[in-house]
Amino acid sequence: MAGGKETPRQKMIGMMYLVLTALLALNVSKEILDAFVVVNSGLEQTDKNFTTNNALLYKSLDKALVGDPVRAKEAVDNSKKVRKWSDELHKYIDELKTELIIAEDQITKDQAVKILDSLNVVQNKDKYDNSTRIMCGDGTVGAKGKATDLKNKIIQIKKDLLSVLREDIRKTTSLGLNTDDPARKGTAVETWETQKFYHLPIAAQITVLTQLQTEIRNAEGTVLNELLKSIGAETIKVDKLAAQMVPSANVVAIGDEFTAKIFVAALNTSSIPDVSVNGRTITEVDENGFVVFKARPNAEGEQKVKASVKFKNAKGVDETSEIEYAYTAVKPNAVVSPTKMNVFYIGVDNPVSISVAGSAPDKIEASLAGATGSLTRVKGGDFIAKVSAGSKCTVPVSVKKLDGKGTTSMGATEFRIKRIPDPTPMLLGKRSGESISIGELKSAGYISTVLENFDFSANFSVISFEFGANIGGMYKTALVNGNKFDGAVTALLNQVKPGARIFFSDIKAKGPDGSTRTLNASFKIK
Numbered sequence: 001m002a003g004g005k006e007t008p009r010q011k012m013i014g015m016m017y018l019v020l021t022a023l024l025a026l027n028v029s030k031e032i033l034d035a036f037v038v039v040n041s042g043l044e045q046t047d048k049n050f051t052t053n054n055a056l057l058y059k060s061l062d063k064a065l066v067g068d069p070v071r072a073k074e075a076v077d078n079s080k081k082v083r084k085w086s087d088e089l090h091k092y093i094d095e096l097k098t099e100l101i102i103a104e105d106q107i108t109k110d111q112a113v114k115i116l117d118s119l120n121v122v123q124n125k126d127k128y129d130n131s132t133r134i135m136c137g138d139g140t141v142g143a144k145g146k147a148t149d150l151k152n153k154i155i156q157i158k159k160d161l162l163s164v165l166r167e168d169i170r171k172t173t174s175l176g177l178n179t180d181d182p183a184r185k186g187t188a189v190e191t192w193e194t195q196k197f198y199h200l201p202i203a204a205q206i207t208v209l210t211q212l213q214t215e216i217r218n219a220e221g222t223v224l225n226e227l228l229k230s231i232g233a234e235t236i237k238v239d240k241l242a243a244q245m246v247p248s249a250n251v252v253a254i255g256d257e258f259t260a261k262i263f264v265a266a267l268n269t270s271s272i273p274d275v276s277v278n279g280r281t282i283t284e285v286d287e288n289g290f291v292v293f294k295a296r297p298n299a300e301g302e303q304k305v306k307a308s309v310k311f312k313n314a315k316g317v318d319e320t321s322e323i324e325y326a327y328t329a330v331k332p333n334a335v336v337s338p339t340k341m342n343v344f345y346i347g348v349d350n351p352v353s354i355s356v357a358g359s360a361p362d363k364i365e366a367s368l369a370g371a372t373g374s375l376t377r378v379k380g381g382d383f384i385a386k387v388s389a390g391s392k393c394t395v396p397v398s399v400k401k402l403d404g405k406g407t408t409s410m411g412a413t414e415f416r417i418k419r420i421p422d423p424t425p426m427l428l429g430k431r432s433g434e435s436i437s438i439g440e441l442k443s444a445g446y447i448s449t450v451l452e453n454f455d456f457s458a459n460f461s462v463i464s465f466e467f468g469a470n471i472g473g474m475y476k477t478a479l480v481n482g483n484k485f486d487g488a489v490t491a492l493l494n495q496v497k498p499g500a501r502i503f504f505s506d507i508k509a510k511g512p513d514g515s516t517r518t519l520n521a522s523f524k525i526k
Helices: 008-024 030-067 069-105 109-114 129-136 146-163 192-197 202-229 438-444 487-493
Strands: 243-247 251-253 258-264 274-277 280-282 291-295 301-312 318-330 335-338 343-345 350-355 364-366 372-379 382-389 392-400 407-418 424-426 448-450 461-471 474-481 501-510 516-525
Touching: 030 069, 030 202, 069 109, 069 129, 069 146, 069 202, 129 146, 129 192, 129 202, 146 192, 146 202, 192 202, 258 301, 274 291, 280 291, 291 301, 343 382, 350 364, 350 392, 382 407, 424 516, 438 487, 461 487, 474 487
Parallel strands: 251 318, 343 407
Antiparallel strands: 243 258, 258 291, 274 280, 274 301, 301 318, 335 350, 350 382, 364 392, 372 382, 392 407, 424 448, 461 474, 461 501, 501 516
16 A cells, blocks of 8 residues: 555565666666576565565464464465465466567477576577567557556455455555556656566566566565464564675776666665675665665776675574676777768768667767768667768767766767769660660650669759751751750651661759759660
8 A cells, every 4th residue: 555664575675676677778788688687586586585484474374373263263364365366466477477488489388487487598588579569569558468467467466465454454554566657758658568568678578577476475475464463473584685786787888987786685674784895895875775886997898896795684693695797898989880871972861870889779979070961860879961061071979878967978980971973864764875766755755864773862853955866967956944855856856767866965964962963865766
């Protein structure tokens, strides 16, 4: 219930979810997918801890029934309902995981079940098409997928679990398992389903599902504790803790900042653990209780981070857990790839794809320098370059820093600027020098131009030309405005004999870059 005081379990679940949310905001790379494996592994271990702890709670309820059957009977009967509801939803989520793995790895159900608890074994961790269709349908507002079924089951189990508690306890009991749609941003409409599953790699979707399973076990334990309290029993504490580290990125540009969040994947952690990294004590803590480690690499290559975390276990005894992580520092480097050619052409749209390793497309900023023109983002890392003059230019690229304060330069790429090549004069698809009949000429009625072997959409318009032919020993001409044969041209064509040659001289063709080209062509009459 909203407004209830959060238990240590729910606080830990909240911290794990924040880490997961941070990972989902990153550009998915192999290292980030591996980070999902780490988080999922920690969540699975936490889920097992919850299951073990809840089993002890069920045993305590059974013992209470033996000792006080009158007071304990109702609580024990309700606990059986709680176990049934929780196990059914937990199993349903396992079936969802199995279905997603089958869809993306294209394996049998038996194979998927065997690797259900081993996300690192899943081959296509970065795929999302099939799993997104399963969970969200086509992703549009109102579309139905299994994420909607899951959401409805979560809403129902919350109602069911709270129904076994006294009314006054319900008002102060928080079960987590939030199914609210995210706040609307501008005109964008997002739902709980799309936020958690739409176009996320299967590694992320499975991790989200595992996180929901831990919340289910947490809610189950919360209700069991309240049932025990109702007959005077005490809460049993978790007895296993383990250190976890989640970095902000695995590839960091020299001069940029590497950030990692180090936390204890457990429930009984009301105090901040003592943390040291590479022998240095770390004291910075964020608003969520995470110990934050920061470093600025000054050389390329692998950077190792070894963290030692000291905390008190369930028995109140000091315990130390160590974890080691590595990330890669790279020089600032941007990849700028012309989509069609290795030059920018004047007067046409030049598609350009820009990417930076380890950075999401929407974090990239780019511009055009050294020439008259512009660089406009189409979507993501796709841009359109337009130039109107110059011989060369550069495309400087920068990336927004991880903390959102300023940008980091990733270098600049140089491009040549060229004008569109001359078009080829054409008569009914025939080039200069080919043979054509008088009938075909009259049928054509105009001369056109074509840009051959040019990848861009660019048209030249014929604005004038001179027609000429040898007739009766004399060379006769006709000047034409536009590209169509007028009466003077037709009159000359009527006098041309087979075997003669006709000429199109001083053809003026205007292109999309504003330039006018002068062309010539001749054809033999057959």
